[in-house]
Amino acid sequence: xxxxxxxxxxxxxxxxxxxxxxxxxxxxxxxxxxxxxxxxxxxxxxxxxxxxxxxxxxxxxxxxxxxxxxxxxxxxxxxxxxxxxxxxxxxxxxxxxxxxxxxxxxxxxxxxxxxxxxxxxxxxxxxxxxxxxxxxxxxxxxxxxxxxxxxxxxxxxxxxxxxxxxxxxxxxxxxxxxxxxxxxxxxxxxxxxxxxxxxxxxxxxxxxxxxxxxxxxxxxxxxxxxxxxxxxxxxxxxxxxxxxxxxxxxxxxxxxxxxxxxxxxxxxxxxxxxxxxxxxxxxxxxxxxxxxxxxxxxxxxxxxxxxxxxxxxxxxxxxxxxxxxxxxxxxxxxxxxxxxxxxxxxxxxxxxxxxxxxxxxxxxxxxxxxxxxxxxxxxxxxxxxxxxxxxxxxxxxxxxxxxxxxxxxxxxxxxxxxxxxxxxxxxxxxxxxxxxxxxxxxxxxxxxxxxxxxxxxxxxxxxxxxxxxxxxx
Numbered sequence: 001x002x003x004x005x006x007x008x009x010x011x012x013x014x015x016x017x018x019x020x021x022x023x024x025x026x027x028x029x030x031x032x033x034x035x036x037x038x039x040x041x042x043x044x045x046x047x048x049x050x051x052x053x054x055x056x057x058x059x060x061x062x063x064x065x066x067x068x069x070x071x072x073x074x075x076x077x078x079x080x081x082x083x084x085x086x087x088x089x090x091x092x093x094x095x096x097x098x099x100x101x102x103x104x105x106x107x108x109x110x111x112x113x114x115x116x117x118x119x120x121x122x123x124x125x126x127x128x129x130x131x132x133x134x135x136x137x138x139x140x141x142x143x144x145x146x147x148x149x150x151x152x153x154x155x156x157x158x159x160x161x162x163x164x165x166x167x168x169x170x171x172x173x174x175x176x177x178x179x180x181x182x183x184x185x186x187x188x189x190x191x192x193x194x195x196x197x198x199x200x201x202x203x204x205x206x207x208x209x210x211x212x213x214x215x216x217x218x219x220x221x222x223x224x225x226x227x228x229x230x231x232x233x234x235x236x237x238x239x240x241x242x243x244x245x246x247x248x249x250x251x252x253x254x255x256x257x258x259x260x261x262x263x264x265x266x267x268x269x270x271x272x273x274x275x276x277x278x279x280x281x282x283x284x285x286x287x288x289x290x291x292x293x294x295x296x297x298x299x300x301x302x303x304x305x306x307x308x309x310x311x312x313x314x315x316x317x318x319x320x321x322x323x324x325x326x327x328x329x330x331x332x333x334x335x336x337x338x339x340x341x342x343x344x345x346x347x348x349x350x351x352x353x354x355x356x357x358x359x360x361x362x363x364x365x366x367x368x369x370x371x372x373x374x375x376x377x378x379x380x381x382x383x384x385x386x387x388x389x390x391x392x393x394x395x396x397x398x399x400x401x402x403x404x405x406x407x408x409x410x411x412x413x414x415x416x417x418x419x420x421x422x423x424x425x426x427x428x429x430x431x432x433x434x435x436x437x438x439x440x441x442x443x444x445x446x447x448x449x450x451x452x453x454x455x456x457x458x459x460x461x462x463x464x465x466x467x468x469x470x471x472x473x
Contacts, residue, residue, distance in 0.1 A: 016468070017082065017175040017229035024071060024081040031067035031081030031124065035060050038083045038126055041173045050148045051167040053088045054095055054128040063124045070122075078236050080122030085168050085177040087161075088128040089135060090115055090220070091209060099329060100133040100161070102144035102338040113206035113241040114178060114220045121236035126174060129164030133340050134329045135180065135218070137405065138188050138387075138413050139397050140164055142340070147394050150193060151472040152439055156391040159189030162223065166193040169223050170472060176225075176233045180207075182218030183322065184386070184416025187428040190223055191386035191441025194430045194467065196230045196458065198222045198254075201449050202423030203246030205237045211245040214325030215358065216365075217318070217420045226468045227429075227459040231258045234451075246423070249449050257452035258459045265302045265457065268379040269294050272308030273388070273414040276315055280411045283389045289432040289440045290385050296464055297383070297457075309372045309382060309418075317368060317421050320358040323350035345402040369422055369448075376447045381457060384415050386428045386441035419445055427454045430467040 015023065023029045042055055060083065067081035086092065089099045091112035096105035110116075115125060130140050130148045140148035140163025150158040151171035158167040162179025166189030169177050179186040181199040190197025198221055205220040207213040213220075220237065224230040231254035238254075240247055271282055271290075294304045327350030330336060330343060375382060389412045397405050419426045424447055431442040444454045462468065 015175060016226055017224055017232050018226070020082050020175050021079055021232070025076055027071070031064040031071065032061065034081065035064035035083050035124055035126065038174055042127065045171055045173055048149060048154055049151060049167045049171055050146055051129055051164045051171070051173060052085070052127045053098065053130050053145055053164065056095065056125060056127050059094065060124050060126045067122060067124060077122035078232065079118065081124065082122070083124045083126040083174055084118065084233070085127050085129050085165055085174045086115055086118070086125055087165050087177070087179045088131050089180055090128070090178060092125055092128060095128060098144065099135065100131040100142055100144060101333050103333055103335040105334060113208035113239070114237045117237050117239055118178070123236065129162070129168055129177060131161045131164060133343055134326050135161035135182060135185055136326060136343065136346065137161065137397055138184070138409055139392060141394065141398060149394060150391055152193065152437065156393055156438060157192070157396070159192040159391065161185040162221070163189045165223050166190060166195055169193070169225060170195055172471065176229050177223050178233070178237060179221050179223050180213070180218050181221040181420065182214045182325070183318075183420055184413055186221035186223060187386050187416050187426060187441070187443060188413055190428040192391040192439055194439035194470065195223050195225060195428070196227050197428040198230050198234055198451070198455070199419065199426045200234060200238070200451055201248045201425050203240065203244060203248050204451070205234070206239060206241045206244050208241035208244055211243055215321035215362070216246065216423060217321050217325065227455055227462050228255070228258050231255045231455055252449065252452050254451060254455055257455045260456050262453060262456040262460055265380040266378070267294070267297060267302050267304045268307035268375055268382045269304050270306075270308045270382055270384045272311075274311035274314050274418050276410050276414065278407050278410045280388060280414045282385065285390065285434045286385050286388060286440055290383070290442045293431045293442050293461070294383060297461065300460060300464060304383070305379070307375065307379065309375045311418055312368070312371055314368055314372070314418050314421055317361040317364045318417060319349070320353035320361040324354050324358050326350055327354065342402045342405055365421065365423070372418070372422060373447055380453065382445040384443045384445065386415060386443045387413050388415065390434045390438045390440060415443065424448055425451045425454055427458050429458050429461055430465070
């Protein structure tokens with residue numbers, strides 16, 4: 001059981017991040033007790049949800065005891081004593097980083113920069129969450145660890161590739177978690193588990209020890225149940241390592257942005273999809289949910305107008321970078337023979353496209369930003385579905401060949417990846433549920449460094465929609 005700041009018993013799920021941090025600072029609960037409760041919840045849920053690759057039981061309890069001593073001495077930090085989780089593509093000192101792969105990986109000797117910053121804010125890293133092999137698919141499944149399941153209905157995936165983090169937060173195992181987003185890998189699982197998922201501006205959260213990840217496509221991101229919780233975790237994790245390749249124009253305070261009203265905005269409602277040369281269509285329930293949310297934003301005083309960004313052939317700037325990233329990561333695994341055949345196919349493609357096509361894809365980014373960014377001369381925010389379909393069933397992509405997998409992925413998730421090419425911020429917010437009770441999401445998309453505006457609008461929508469009141473049964 002968790003203890004609320006008032007000292008009353010709450011359901012056997014965690015409180016939110018803001019609430020938990022406040023309870024610790026006020027002395028209403030101790031870090032060890034919170035950590036023990038989180039470990040109990042994880043142990044109970046793991047046989048069904050399989051959200052964690054690594055649970056740091058002894059280390060987390062030791063860190064909790066240290067946090068309690070610091071709290072008793074009067075020290076206060078934004079997350080002092082709060083247990084959180086991180087995706088298993090981030091380095092945690094003393095733990096391996098397998099990134100969804102099979103095999104014996106050596107333990108890391110140092111924290112990645114984002115994890116280091118969470119620790120500097122006082123957080124306890126309770127474990128590392130599941131991800132598909134090298135983060136390639138929107139289903140968190142694989143022979144290395146099995147299937148990670150959706151707390152809303154275990155017959156369905158929580159999404160991917162940050163599916164373990166999403167499942168852990170949605171089920172209340174931890175109040176918030178870090179993930180990473182290279183083609184929607186935080187926003188997609190957030191949509192399919194009724195969470196807020198923030199993909200920040202490229203470089204906002206360091207990817208060190210990688211100067212950049214997947215040739216600039218992937219950014220470290222946050223998952224939480226509320227906008228305020230997501231903002232608190234984002235501020236704690238944000239910042240650069242001296243060797244980072246990307247640096248946003250200016251720092252932002254996500255926490256302050258959530259407290260400000262967004263003002264009256266002009267919002268482009270877009271259902272158009274970027275060209276991929278593969279079949280795809282928008283599920284009617286998803287469209288209806290996003291249209292309903294657009295109506296809610298209109299009722300809050302915003303102007304919502306149908307309009308699509310001019311994506312052009314943006315896919316040509318995505319594939320060389322994505323497959324090049326798979327090639328880079330695959331070269332580090334201890335036993336390449338254990339990799340999925342589809343991974344070997346991506347590695348081969350990455351080698352073929354690793355020269356001139358990769359360089360051209362990087363150069364194209366400036367033109368694409370200018371072309372697509374034209375819409376922000378007329379609108380403040382773009383609203384789109386996060387996915388084209390509701391959550392997929394467990395095993396939907398299992399056993400498919402490389403081409404069939406790509407077609408199935410694009411059909412389900414054609415909306416999120418374009419913003420990874422641009423490096424701009426995007427926020428998934430809950431948009432409702434299917435008739436079968438499965439969560440759906442919508443994206444708020446903006447230009448460079450627009451996290452404050454997107455988070456302010458998301459917080460306003462949350463206040464009107466009250467989505468944090470609904471938990472999985």
